Amino acid sequence: MAVITLTSATGAPGVTTAALGLALTWPRDVLLADCDRDPSQAITAGWLRGADLGGRGLGQLAGVHREHRRLSEEMWLQTVDLGDAGDRDLRFLPGFTHPGAVALFAPIWQELVDSFTALGSGGTDVVVDAGRTGRDGLPAPLVAGSDMLLVCVRSSLRALAGLRLHLPTLQAHVEALGAPCDLGLLVVGPNDPYGSREIEKQFGVPVVHSLAWDPRQAKVFSDGSVPPRSLAGGALPRSFKACASRIAETVQRRNEVLAGTRAPVEWGAR
DSSP states (O other), rough: OOOEEEEESSSOOOHHHHHHHHHHSSSEEEEEEEOSSOOOOOOHHHHTOOOTTTOOOOHHHHHHHHHHHOOHHHHHGOOOEOOOOTTSSSEEEOOOOTTTHHTTGGGGGHHHHHHHHHHHHHHHHHEEEEEEETTTOOHHHHHHHHSEEEHHHHHHHHHHHHHHHHHHHHHHHHHHOOOOOOOEEEEEESSSOHHHHHHHHHHOOOOEEEEEHHHHHHHHHHSOOOOOGGGGGGGHHHHHHHHHHOOOOOHHHHHHHHTSSSEEEEEEOO
């Protein structure tokens, strides 16, 4: 099982929408965790349409930590249903509700990531919305504990210029930690104007997949807009599903390679 972390360098390429779309179409039991250190309550206010979550989330887990209780035993109680997923578990861990809470969470990241790993041992994958990398980079335990770290980016020159500024720092962080995670790019709206293969070649980092650019369909996920009748067959939901399958397969293959039961296979632009 796996921990998949999504982040971005600059701008707003749609990290939260991408993370939500992957969770909704994930082929196994999954938890979507809002770990954005720039609190916005985007999923609560958007996809969940302002639902009362009863105070659940990272803030409550901080209280659990202060009381010296185990996060792994309490975390599932702080999650809510994300939607109808048939026979799959589809849960959401709400994020910070106040900007000041982020700094106080610094000593808790490691235990939170350990709890994510414990979920994986029980058969539940975790998709993490980490927001922007930020000036100081992502929390070290989150980087070290991820099986795959995906940087979301648009295909415009402006977006790629921002990626060029921040990607080396992220790469150095992964290397310094000795993190075993695969670092890749998730291109949102390819060929506008640069294609995934061009981007992969330019940055030397694999493009694991791309997501369609459709602002109207995206608003269903980001803002809770009423879905059009054609949504299910739309380009964005289809790309979510294809991307989720691709990532799940890649992570499973990676785990088999690490376990010595499969030869390494390269992955790249799709």
